[in-house]
Amino acid sequence: MSTKTYIPEHYAPLLNLYDTQKAIGLLKRVFEDTLCGSLHLRRVSAPLFVEASSGLNDDLNGVERPVSFDIPAAGREAQVVHSLAKWKRMALYHYHFPVGEGLVTDMNAIRRDEIPDNLHSIYVDQWDWEKVIAPRDRNLDYLKHTVEAIVCAMADTQKTLRSVFPQLSVLPQVHKAVSFVTTQELEDAFPHLTAKEREDAWVKDHPTTFLIGIGGALQSGKPHDGRAPDYDDWTLNGDILLWDDLLGRAIELSSMGIRVDAAALDRQLKTAGCDSRRELTFHKLLLEDKLPLTIGGGIGQSRLSMFLLGKAHIGEVQVSTWDDETIQTCHDAGIILL
Template identity: 45%
Template sequence: MATTAKPQQQVTHFLFSIVLATMACTLNRDDPLGGLPPKHCLDGGYKPVFTDKLLLEEALLFCKTTLENNLKENVNLVRVSAPLFVTRASGFNDNLNGIERPATFEPRDFPGTHLEVPFSLAKWKRWALHYYGVEAGKGIVTDFRGLRCDDDVDFTHSLYVDQFDWEKHISPEDRNVEYLKSTVKSIYKALYDTEQAVCEKYGIEPFLPEEVTFATSDDMIRDHPHATPKQRENILCEKHKAVFFIGIGGLKEDGQLRHDGRAPDYDDWITERPDGGFGLNGDLLVWNPVLKQSFELSSMGIRVNPEVLLKQLDLCNVPERKNFVWHKMLLDGTLPQTIGGGIGQSRTCQFLLRACHIGEVQHGWYNPAEVDILKKDGINLLGLGEFDADPSAKSS
């Protein structure tokens, strides 16, 4: 398939960063309580499924274990261990939108050596397939834990990231949208089967449809030109309940993001598809019946090959990255062709257990003023997330 990029997409790094910064910040920073769940969830409008903390912990483990097992079976993955930090010089950390700050530290006895807690493992996983010698048609999955200091902190976002990061070795001939869709169906079946098991075990009403619907950012821009990206997602998810939204990253002819930002060196967002759109990646979205809005569970895609990598680095005006260790390994053919993604663990648990705030299913930190409001409404966050500055405070 041809890889093309329109001339209007040749923007400066400055403009690209400004656009991405705008997209990355969805929290209303003018509202001191902008991270609270929707109003209909407050003032008694929401009742948690679990009030017993130990039973909740049991349910969280069941959700995660069941989902991981289903992923391994459906996508042909093997569980491997993962690093908690990588070196800055290696280029193994993901750059997300290119503006976020990684959590960084120096080892005591090696000043000047910069180690970073990764944002995700998109690059590391591709290297790991080479490291473990995984053959085509098989992949890996790992239990990733990371920190994102610049993420919004609200009812669906946390500074702490936990996800099932997976990556699969594919052949060059599989770099097409049909293979992407086939893999999405396998991922979705793992989620669907997990919801069925969780609902049966804990007496929750199932919600997900048996089949996922596919849509493209290009079609949604054409059909809803004046809607925001979030509004377009809401339109799709309210109608279909589960949607894979194809084509994330890259710019429209007017220089604005087509839908959302993607780093230039993992997902392929410039390859032209047979439908005339661009990108071999996407987001898996569902309609959240508690929050009554679209809800992202996973992002994934076919990864860049050497040709696409160089083009996307140039589009983002970061050609110097090709001198990093990881990028050199990709360009010289050491790293295999892959497809991969991440499935948010706490985000998925929030959906499966019908929680209105991610802090109900994850140990995190949240706006203390919002925490007080949530507690008055009977919404208690997990662990130290319910406290202000004093971790010795006793839970009520």
């Protein structure tokens, strides 16, 4: 397999190896504190794996294989999480969080079928957050307001980093003004481009974008991208995309949305052909209106670190496993993989 690693011309890291580690630590502390203050979140502990029979694991696009293993002492089969999208909602239910408050946690996942490149690794680290909302909050205005708060937290974190590491001031600033666009509007504007090419074409001119409506079929009959049917409401979700000058492309920093209620879950399970999930514990509780209404998402820790520190490869800010060709390509370019 040929390497998918792209080396920008004349690329040189702005921070040395040790300063990179210090900056990552500062970034994570500042961003999490800012995010919690903006969205009224409290930190909780989260699982590395869940029982396979619980229905709590996220199946992403529906084709990725979870890392599974048996636990002989418990007589159970477990799966390393892909994300905590459904677990978080159950946690809010068990912890009895009130409306307007939520949780945040570190999510560490293994996605064995990921194709590694500059932005992708089989190891995924992100801030997973989830917040209880009222029925009146299940609308686009509430979603947009939340997106703007997250983007402001990114921009404020960047400001702090620049004050401690002035060499980062040469990087483009995070634009706080968010461009909101739907996946259908992108398809209409760029009908002959692929989904990712549409994102690049739009975000290049709108450097902070929230792309709305992922998972449902567009007028072409195809979805912009896959999204599991049992956590986001496909009409009230989206991705935060920033333009990365170094890589010359849009990068997704967050996938998020207002979660399905009973009606949306019923509709999306039918559409996705996943009616068998109705018998799982999580889905039963949701269909019976026993789980709180929520909004939530994941924010990539390594990707945000890449963007704010001006790194070309995700392996510069996280420890993972790479193929020989990627290792050699990075070595030849002077890129140190952690």
